[in-house]
Amino acid sequence: MQFFIEVLLGGLLSGVMYSFVALGFVLIYKASGVFNFAQGAMVFAAALSFVGFQNLGLSFPLALLAAFTTMVALGILTERVVLRPLVNQPPITLFMATIGLSYVIEGLAQGFWGANVRGLELGVDDVPVQWLMDSTGIGVSSFDLFGAGVAAVLVALLALFFQYTRIGRALRAVADDHQAALSIGIPLQTIWRIVWAVAGFVALVAGLIWGARNGVSFSLTFTALKALPVLILGGFTSIPGAIVGGLIIGSTEKLAEVYLGEYVGGGIDSWFPYMMALTFLLIRPEGLFGEKHIDRV
Amino acid sequence: MKNVIPLKKTLAAAVFSVAALSAAVGDAFAQAKEQFIGLPSYRVGAYAAGGSGLYGGWIDYMAMINERDGGVGGVKLTWEECETEYNNARGVECYERLKKKGSTGNSVFQPVSTGITYSLLDKVVADKIPMVTIGYGRTDAADGRVFPWVFPMITTYWSQATTMVKYIGAKEGGIDKLKGKKIVYLYHDSAFGKEGLTVLEKQAQKYGFSLVLLPVAHPGNEQQSQWLRIRQEKPDWVILWGWGVMNPTALKAAAKTGYPREKMVGVWWAGAEEDTVPAGDAAKGFTAAGFSVAGPNYPVIKAIQDNVYKKNKGNMEDKTRVGSVNYNRGVVHGIITVEAIRTAQAKFGKKPLSGDEMRWGFEHLDIDAKRLKDLGAEGFMPNLKITCADHEGSGLVKYQQWDGKQWKIVSDWIEPDREMVRGMIEESAAKYAKEKGITPRDCAKEG
Numbered sequence: 245m246q247f248f249i250e251v252l253l254g255g256l257l258s259g260v261m262y263s264f265v266a267l268g269f270v271l272i273y274k275a276s277g278v279f280n281f282a283q284g285a286m287v288f289a290a291a292l293s294f295v296g297f298q299n300l301g302l303s304f305p306l307a308l309l310a311a312f313t314t315m316v317a318l319g320i321l322t323e324r325v326v327l328r329p330l331v332n333q334p335p336i337t338l339f340m341a342t343i344g345l346s347y348v349i350e351g352l353a354q355g356f357w358g359a360n361v362r363g364l365e366l367g368v369d370d371v372p373v374q375w376l377m378d379s380t381g382i383g384v385s386s387f388d389l390f391g392a393g394v395a396a397v398l399v400a401l402l403a404l405f406f407q408y409t410r411i412g413r414a415l416r417a418v419a420d421d422h423q424a425a426l427s428i429g430i431p432l433q434t435i436w437r438i439v440w441a442v443a444g445f446v447a448l449v450a451g452l453i454w455g456a457r458n459g460v461s462f463s464l465t466f467t468a469l470k471a472l473p474v475l476i477l478g479g480f481t482s483i484p485g486a487i488v489g490g491l492i493i494g495s496t497e498k499l500a501e502v503y504l505g506e507y508v509g510g511g512i513d514s515w516f517p518y519m520m521a522l523t524f525l526l527i528r529p530e531g532l533f534g535e536k537h538i539d540r541v
Numbered sequence: 542m543k544n545v546i547p548l549k550k551t552l553a554a555a556v557f558s559v560a561a562l563s564a565a566v567g568d569a570f571a572q573a574k575e576q577f578i579g580l581p582s583y584r585v586g587a588y589a590a591g592g593s594g595l596y597g598g599w600i601d602y603m604a605m606i607n608e609r610d611g612g613v614g615g616v617k618l619t620w621e622e623c624e625t626e627y628n629n630a631r632g633v634e635c636y637e638r639l640k641k642k643g644s645t646g647n648s649v650f651q652p653v654s655t656g657i658t659y660s661l662l663d664k665v666v667a668d669k670i671p672m673v674t675i676g677y678g679r680t681d682a683a684d685g686r687v688f689p690w691v692f693p694m695i696t697t698y699w700s701q702a703t704t705m706v707k708y709i710g711a712k713e714g715g716i717d718k719l720k721g722k723k724i725v726y727l728y729h730d731s732a733f734g735k736e737g738l739t740v741l742e743k744q745a746q747k748y749g750f751s752l753v754l755l756p757v758a759h760p761g762n763e764q765q766s767q768w769l770r771i772r773q774e775k776p777d778w779v780i781l782w783g784w785g786v787m788n789p790t791a792l793k794a795a796a797k798t799g800y801p802r803e804k805m806v807g808v809w810w811a812g813a814e815e816d817t818v819p820a821g822d823a824a825k826g827f828t829a830a831g832f833s834v835a836g837p838n839y840p841v842i843k844a845i846q847d848n849v850y851k852k853n854k855g856n857m858e859d860k861t862r863v864g865s866v867n868y869n870r871g872v873v874h875g876i877i878t879v880e881a882i883r884t885a886q887a888k889f890g891k892k893p894l895s896g897d898e899m900r901w902g903f904e905h906l907d908i909d910a911k912r913l914k915d916l917g918a919e920g921f922m923p924n925l926k927i928t929c930a931d932h933e934g935s936g937l938v939k940y941q942q943w944d945g946k947q948w949k950i951v952s953d954w955i956e957p958d959r960e961m962v963r964g965m966i967e968e969s970a971a972k973y974a975k976e977k978g979i980t981p982r983d984c985a986k987e988g
Contacts, residue, residue: 251769258763354585358858359590360590361590362819363820363821364819365821370796370823371797372797372798383797387797457793458786458793459786459789459818459820460819461587461785463587463786466587466760467762470763498769502769505766509756510730510754510755511757511758513758513766
């Protein structure tokens with residue numbers, strides 16, 4: 245039982261890590277209906293910029309500020325150069341544009357900061373919490389707990405932003421209907437700039453957490469793969485959905501790998517979450533918290 | 542007067558023609574005195590960090606030979622990179638693009654990718670271009686009777702796996718002490734990761750230890766469940782057969798679950814700075830295999846610094862990486878390429894060599910201790926002697942431990958279990974020959 249609890253807890257905390265990346269997808273999809281394929285590249289570029297600025301001699305807060313500014317600039321530039329010319333184009337066109345964008349971001353980041361793999365320290369040890377280990381025998385990493393805390397704060401901030409600020413309400417209006425939002429004077433381009441900048445900030449947080457866990461390298465772009473089943477499960481438009489979806493995917497993939505893996509050759513955590521998400525799609529296509537879309541025929 | 546102008550024109554045309562002809566002959570002569578080496582490299586994408594070091598070392602070594610010695614036997618080395626991004630399709634495209642370059646065509650192809658190696662096994666035979674795979678590729682290609690055009694040199698994955706068992710045995714106080722021990726094989730769930738499986742299972746049978754297999758799905762940036770299994774299994778040792786982000790993730794996860802890094806032994810693709818630096822303190826104490834060693838304190842590296850970097854002609858943007866594990870691996874690639882040219886020139890003359898002639902050079906390569914000393918690479922890489930039947934040529938492996946800042950050598954060159962490995966190679970190669978309808982060469986008749 246103790247081992248089961250440890251696997252479950254570990255899975256839940258891993259799920260929080262997936263949610264960080266999923267949040268970036270949700271933000272952009274919610275506000276613009278664009279599935280941003282470049283989110284993984286943004287996570288990589290954000291973490292690489294932060295470490296790059298640190299290597300230039302900037303202190304932690306200054307490097308954070310510089311990386312944040314970079315991501316905001318990238319968001320604004322994306323709106324200006326990629327999205328604005330494609331207003332009113334079909335969603336698939338915007339999606340294809342973000343595929344191209346991902347290559348551009350990856351190339352620019354590596355071209356500017358170099359391809360070297362770097363370490364990233366946030367000052368939180370990734371070791372088991374000793375008192376918990378001594379009293380229960382269950383190993384839970386202090387870094388994972390830190391990650392969960394950061395996720396909680398981030399979700400609370402985003403929820404407050406969307407619910408209680410004027411810009412947040414405008415974002416929701418744009419998400420519901422571009423044309424209607426424009427007709428009542430909501431500036432679409434400004435809203436898109438803001439949402440891409442916020443997605444850049446979320447990418448920076450995700451990049452810092454994942455970078456501190458595995459190092460800052462090109463492989464950070466792969467974190468997007470972990471977020472996709474989370475999105476399918478939690479819904480593409482729900483911030484709480486990204487968190488709950490992450491928790492479900494994280495815990496079930498770990499339990500499946502540990503208890504079923506050996507019977508099917510192991511290494512199932514790459515496809516099990518997708519299988520689960522697809523099964524879930526059959527039952528609830530809009531995801532757990534996604535908005536049910538009803539079209540007038 | 543009427544005839545003067547045509548005469549002048551004729552003279553001018555003649556002078557121009559002679560000059561053009563001279564230039565053309567000169568060009569052809571210059572071209573003829575160049576040996577072209579096609580380099581399928583990966584400097585962008587997921588594996589760019591390792592690639593930039595490896596190709597930097599390789600190119601720097603060849604540049605040093607040109608600067609210091611004026612080339613090999615008076616023949617200048619020339620090269621051209623082609624970006625593969627470590628992708629099979631691009632690798633094959635690069636092979637096709639490079640094979641006709643240079644006065645004699647591309648004389649050797651070194652894919653630095655097991656996947657690309659497999660894709661080209663038939664093509665290199667048809668095109669008569671030797672394919673050299675140092676520390677990767679298809680292990681049974683070490684049987685040169687069946688694979689005359691492929692050279693998995695220095696050490697194959699199977700040899701390496703047996704040296705890992707020997708190293709662990711030595712750490713336990715003798716190979717006989719492995720009886721009853723438990724070793725986890727944590728591997729990249731791919732053809733590369735599975736390459737070590739069969740031989741380790743045979744070693745487990747031979748020495749009486751139990752082997753627990755734990756695959757990690759690509760890319761390996763999440764290993765929570767595998768390390769919880771390891772915590773449950775409580776193994777005596779963990780063999781880490783990883784690639785890319787899987788390696789620092791494994792080291793971090795080991796620290797997270799409290800597994801001692803001193804009890805982890807990595808494949809050589811887990812044993813570079815790119816694998817340990819991102820893991821920070823979690824990597825301290827981790828040991829990995831190597832077919833070459835790290836460090837800039839070797840005469841061959843000094844020669845590169847003196848003849849290339851002092852003239853601002855170095856390939857590495859970050860000069861602090863000169864002497865890193867991947868850089869030194871690149872230098873080994875350079876040494877082997879240049880020594881094969883030298884060997885082939887001794888037979889065919891000091892001229893640009895064809896792929897067929899280069900193949901002969903590789904097959905007669907003999908880098909003994911004296912030659913290594915002359916090259917300034919004593920202790921830097923093992924002795925190497927290739928024959929018609931044996932395209933591996935060495936099998937020796939050294940182990941290095943990460944002390945938190947750099948790799949430190951912690952073993953001498955360790956011999957593989959030659960009897961077991963060679964038996965497996967011959968068995969597998971014979972099966973391949975039967976499948977493909979290949980009649981193995983009779984090495985007694987080869988020159």
